[in-house]
Amino acid sequence: MRRYGQLHQSGRILLLGMLRLNSAATALLAAILIASSCQCSLITDEQRILSALMSNYLPSTPPTMNRSKPIVVEVSFRLNQIIDLDERNQILTTNVFIEQKWNDTKLSWDSDAATKDTKLRISADKVWLPDTYVFNNADSRKSGFLRSVYVLLQPDGQVSWPVPDKLRTTCQVNIANFPFDYQKCRIRLGSWVHSRRQLVFLPRTMDGIDEMDYTDNSEWQLLSAKPFVRNRQLSFTGHLPKRLDKTGNQYVEPNRNYSDLVIELIIRRRSFFYVWNIILPCVMLSVLTLFTFRVPPDNCEKISMGLSVFLAFSMFMLLVAEQVPATSESVPLIGLYITVLMSMTTVSVIFSVCIVNLNHRGSKFRPPPRLLKRIFVDWLGRLLRVADSVEKAARQFEVV
Template identity: 35%
Template sequence: MPWNERMSSVLLLFASLLAIMIPETQQGPHEKLLLNNLLATYNVLERPVANESDPLEVKFGLTLQQIIDVDEKNQILTTNAWLNLDEKNQLLITNIWLSLEWNDYNLRWNESDYGGVKDLRITPNKLWKPDVLMYNSADEGFDGTYQTNVVVKHNGSCLYVPPGIFKSTCKIDITWFPFDDQHCDMKFGSWTYDGNQLDLVLNSEEGGDLSDFITNGEWYLLGMPGKKNTIVYQCCPEPYVDVTFTIQIRRRTLYYFFNLIVPCVLISSMALLGFTLPPDSGEKLTLGVTILLSLTVFLNLVAETLPQVSDAIPLLGTYFNCIMFMVASSVVLTVVVLNYHHRTADIHEMPQWIKSVFLQWLPWILRMSRPGKKITRKTIMMNSRMKEMELKERSSKSLLANVLDIDDDFRSVSGATGAGNSTINTNLGAGFLRNAATIEDSSLPGSGNQRDLQLILKELQFITNRMKKADEEAEVISDWKFAAMVVDRFCLIIFTLFTIVATVAVLLSAPHIIVQ
């Protein structure tokens, strides 16, 4: 005997033994008879009421399961398989169980007549069921429910619990992003029956059932209240009843706090440290530009997760714009600092207002001082008075005396000391003329020694003037460099205060800070 035939015989023998060991079961005829009697004259188009003028009451309930995942690449927020919030397209995708309960007048029987059969499971296409749909559906098929059996009891009570995935439009408010709360409505109602024919009633006054809800890592469910509405639309004079569930969710901000806000604060602090970097290092401007580009990248990451609407500016975007404005201003002021630091006396002359502001008042306010020069209010006032006295003295001299930088020897002075001053001025004038005559005589032939002395005198005067000019230029360069240091210190303090105030203001203005 072939091996296949041998195995077939063994299996047949084993099946015969099982048939002998297991007792035979007989299916009762009561359920079949009941179905035949109920559905023989049943019309699926007939509204099952005893009186056609009475509305059929349908109890409506909703059970929410879970919040799922975020698909940022496709700009879809899929809250963990069950609740999906598409922020770009402003869609709410939910996996829920609907609960429809009504009483069918035509599906009643006496259980004692049918062997104690209390309930039946019948496919919905053989029974009348309410055409309840979601009004704000965004699904391609409009209805995303899965057709399940209807549980029918002997008193005519019908329970229909179809699970499904629903896509509904949802207005996303990004004003407080990422510290935002979203309220998404799901509006259910009969599509063809008005309120006089079908009356929807909430199954529970608390709203949706959240007993089976599984927590999500990005969204925290606040609640899902329900409300019954009766509205008269422009198309029809009859009132239409709907039940609206509002899914209230709050964004968990821990991810955004540590991945967007904290890096932004750290990057802005690096921009502040740029003011402490010496201008001679050559990296002062490069650091500011690099930080500005980094903030731009972070701002683009925020923009990718938000809908492209102009209704409101998100709170995080406002904060990033403030920090970017601060960093951009720091780059501009860094250019000013470098300009001041590298100025020379032969190209730029320091104006008087810059000397007064950046060399006197601001260093005194910021408690800055130069080596060997202590800046106090008293020294500032003394310097101002000395400059005023110098201007008055120069204005009282003659033109020749100002040009030669000597006392005015050629002007008579009246008054009580006029005679003494006239004598002194006359002697000084005579000495000045005598020196001029000596210089003229030194140019005559035969006066070689005097000519050599005159050349030596000129060389000494040239060297002295050159050294004096070099000292003056070095002092001017030092003044410009100190002015650059003052601007750096002033910007460091101002921008530090701006960053702290902006950060605290953003955090305090948010409805909530951190939801774990």
């Protein structure tokens, strides 16, 4: 009986343990089923919406039913960084983020409380996209059309197309005031085939572009960046397309108007580098040019000093020529300054040669004419306040 009681008690303990283990497993299984059912219900809603939207949707058709009104594309332009401005090739490199939004009535759905905040992310090649083209594209590795992978859909039919990109665009550089110059560069976006009657680009705001994440450039300072809309007219000079008017008659449309969005960037060069490394040394060399006239006339180092200064100016001229584009439209301000200094140095070397030559001739030749003596000794000597020194030298060499 005692042994039977022990076995009965052990069986009760084992049964209670199995019941507890079964309860824990049941609770865990229920939690897994609840979580999976919630996740499956969310995925099912997205799949249901996508399958309903894409059942009869064609990406090649316009997103609006009313063909009489153009499709309005709102563009938000964010400038992240001005990477470089190549003055010689006149190419501006920027890091930008372009977001385009438009309404597609075919991609709207009735949202309930569970799906009112749902945003669908689908592949960009499955929906209609504007043929946005960068008209002043200078990157030979890209076609100029904006490309991205995904678009975002909202229940009201709004489509958002974010495009991060690195743009290389042409920029006409004006070097007249180099290195204290301002440059005006433009990035021009527009449709490649759709006219203004079919597609219109508008900026999100006319106050300016988004500069929240802008990173300063070490050489260029951004002064302003504003978007504006420009109408572009394309004239057909060859085969003109024929269209039908309201009465059914054919007519030729000689011109087409296109809507372009232009982002104008005004930047200023940071000139401290050029002032410190080019302008200040040139000023010091110009002072040395003046001191060549203080060298005694019987010293031939007078000419060597002038030639050394001239060669130094030539080196700085080569440095400036490497920075600016090879153009004949304008001469940079610093180049004109160095050219004037080189001209002054050339004149000083010529006068130094004449002075050394006259000094070595001495009194072996006849005295100068009275008119020449009156100009250089009387008038010019008094103007430069060296008349007494000239008279003394003239008496010494018996020129007078």
